Amino acid sequence: MKFKTLGAAVFTLATLFINPVWAEEAPGVDRSSTGGAQTLEDIMARQDKMEVDASFRSENLGDPANANSTTERLGTLGGVSDSDTYRAIRYNEIDATTQSRSPAADVMIQDGGMSWYKLREGPIITYGGGALLGIILLLVVFYFVRGRIMIDGGPAGTTIERFKTIERFGHWLLSGSFVALGITGLLTLMGRSFLIPVIGPEAFSTLAIGSKWIHNNIAWAFMLGLVMTFVMWVAHNIPNKLDWQWLKAGGGIFTKAHPSAKKFNAGQKVVFWTVMVLGFSVSLSGLSLLFPFEIFMFADTFAIMNSIMGTDFPTVLAPHEEMQYANIWHSIVAFVMMVAIMAHIYIGSVGMEGAFDAMGNGQVDVEWARQHHDLWVAEVEAKQGKGESS
């Protein structure tokens, strides 16, 4: 019960956080200038998610009794104008059919576009961009406070094979495609706001078309890299008691101790599962966007969440709403991944002496390996003693 209450509270807070004017009522509108039709104020209030009394539209669906005869102007629809018809469609007052059979063509009006656009252009860019700048700043501060983590006593000069060729290939396939996806995704998301004012719409158009092509197509390399690294490393990333000891010691980052670890320490396991879980999720939402109106997930996901947490997410979604949710979720997950991966890139390169060699040429200094993965070194040496491959 407490869990349900907590879930509902989190959802309510998140909703209000995203849109603080959610429940505000729109001020009264004078429609005399439009003869009773909606005004710009009505449209702006609706886009701001204010509660608008729509009865002036929902009850204004035409009146056949007042129909002009077919010989008069505006008489061919029998007293119902196109506007009347579309209002009737919006408020489900008539059974409309369409001739087009393309996907989702039978959804003639969907109101979520502006909410999606505002969420995408507002909080997603603000908080997502802020998180990226925040982690960069944090890493710079960390570098100057902690400095580069060096090998105690210096390198031994002898090396041990840390990762095989196929492991490094899978890692770089995943990471190279991820960086390309991240850059092109940011260009697509933020270009309208930040690049068009600088380089102009025509130059940005070329950039955006290129970004879209790279983003849509290199995604397959990312998914292949994700599967490869999962298969190769999942067995080494199962959490165990040793990880708790490593975490309690803070990985030795602040104490300069060297807690024991096997092939992957607890920090690396966190990165592994973050990449796997979020990578799977971002791939699913990406596939949904790549094949529009073919893969719907959010209505079912919301139904499961409602049954578990007692929340009240909508479980009947128009195809376009599914796409809007997929797009927003894709952006959020991608930002979380980018933040995590930036920290990973830091510690795997400038942050730690000898770390890059593991993925650079696969050979790491034995002393580095003993200090950061002592139990793994012992395992490898034991196997080599028995004549087995590492």
Add this chain to the structure above:
Amino acid sequence: MKVMIAAFVAALLIAASAPVILNQFGWSSAEQYSSESVRLD
């Protein structure tokens, strides 16, 4: 470093071949966004 460059090249090759392969499987954006009743080609 050779492995890293090979993986980057592989990613680009996969990206270049993806649209061709998708087309072979019968998926193209042209078919997604039009129906026979309105297609002009």
